[in-house]
Amino acid sequence: MARRPLVAGNWKMNGLKASAAELTKIVAGASSLPNADFLICPPATLVAQFAALAKGSRVAIGGQDCRAEPSGAFTGDIAAEMLKDAGASAVIVGHSERRRYHGETDAAVRAKAQAARRAGLLAVVCVGESRAERDAGQALAAVGKQLDGSLPDGETDCVVAYEPVWAIGTGVTPTQDDVIAMHGFIRERLVARGVASGQGVRILYGGSVKPANARELLTAANVDGALIGGASLKADDFLAIAAVYR
Ligand code: PGA
Numbered sequence: 327m328a329r330r331p332l333v334a335g336n337w338k339m340n341g342l343k344a345s346a347a348e349l350t351k352i353v354a355g356a357s358s359l360p361n362a363d364f365l366i367c368p369p370a371t372l373v374a375q376f377a378a379l380a381k382g383s384r385v386a387i388g389g390q391d392c393r394a395e396p397s398g399a400f401t402g403d404i405a406a407e408m409l410k411d412a413g414a415s416a417v418i419v420g421h422s423e424r425r426r427y428h429g430e431t432d433a434a435v436r437a438k439a440q441a442a443r444r445a446g447l448l449a450v451v452c453v454g455e456s457r458a459e460r461d462a463g464q465a466l467a468a469v470g471k472q473l474d475g476s477l478p479d480g481e482t483d484c485v486v487a488y489e490p491v492w493a494i495g496t497g498v499t500p501t502q503d504d505v506i507a508m509h510g511f512i513r514e515r516l517v518a519r520g521v522a523s524g525q526g527v528r529i530l531y532g533g534s535v536k537p538a539n540a541r542e543l544l545t546a547a548n549v550d551g552a553l554i555g556g557a558s559l560k561a562d563d564f565l566a567i568a569a570v571y572r
Contacts (some may be wrong), residue, residue: 329528331544332485332551333568334365334450335558336390336418336532341368349376349385351561355568356384362551362571365416365450366558370404377413388416388450391424394437396444406438406445416448418553420476422491432475440478449484450553451476453512454533457492465490465504466511473515485528486512487553493533495555502546505531509548537566544570 335352337345349366356364367388368376377387393403409417419442420435430438435451442449453472455465469488477484488508493499500508509529516524531543532553544552544567557563 329526329550331362331571332365332528332530333362333564333571334388334416334418334485334487334530334551334553335367335564336421336553336555337366337368337559338390338423338555339369340559341372343372343375345372345559346375346379348559348561349379352564353380353383353385355561355565359565359568359572360384362568364568367416367418367450370409370412373409373414374412381413386415387413388418388447389414390418390421392417392419392438392441392445392447394434394441396441406441406447410445410447414447416450416485417442418450418452418487420452420472422452422454422489422494426491432472435476436478439476439484443478443483450487450530451484452487452489452532452553454489454491454494460490460492465508469508469512470515473512474519477516477519482527485530485551486516487530487532488512489532489553491533495534497534499534499539499543502542505543505546505549509546513548535567537563540567540570 364385389409392406419438424430439449455468459468528550530551530553535552535554
């Protein structure tokens with residue numbers, strides 16, 4: 327099944343209003359890369375501004391997290407509906423930094439993914455094993471458990487991002503063979519757990535994707551794009567990675 331690649335940028339806690347200049351460059355560059363979809367997830371403070379700027383372009387704007395409830399007394403949190411209202415069309419849920427610094431469980435991530443669907447946002451559901459889990463030969467088992475717990479039942483319209491925790495922000499990446507093994511495993515799991523269009527769900531790789539390693543990582547079987555942190559902050563690097571899909 328042909329899946330359109332998705333090149334997504336996760337800006338994390340980086341970016342001020344002036345960063346719109348980078349988005350403008352990304353929007354311009356994306357227009358000459360018709361074979362991929364694009365998503366930039368800036369901090370929440372920039373979602374409305376970026377959505378307005380990218381309107382009508384090939385670049386969608388997303389949030390980095392949402393709360394499961396649609397509204398209420400949850401100081402500091404943001405509902406999926408609020409992201410949608412601000413112009414977002416997607417949201418990352420279950421990023422390893424949220425799991426680690428905010429104690430998010432698989433059940434919490436699943437509730438967030440359900441909230442995304444309720445609000446009409448595409449959920450980018452993140453999974454990935456720790457270094458200790460990989461060293462213990464438990465990488466597939468750990469990711470399988472996260473997938474089962476984090477994806478809503480019957481979810482068909484979401485994106486899965488495989489991000490080995492030890493590869494995020496470290497400059498270290500798995501081998502292509504390890505990526506192929508993990509993405510193949512995730513694909514089988516999506517199909518086996520009854521996700522109707524498991525073959526159509528895009529599985530992104532994330533963790534230290536750079537222009538220099540993009541081809542090796544992103545052309546592996548069952549890799550349908552990238553979730554890019556550090557290198558997405560510079561339009562030139564982000565577009566150089568996306569050029570793999572030229
Ligand atoms: P990185 O981050 O590209 O800086 O490793 C990836 C991510 O956390 O999504």
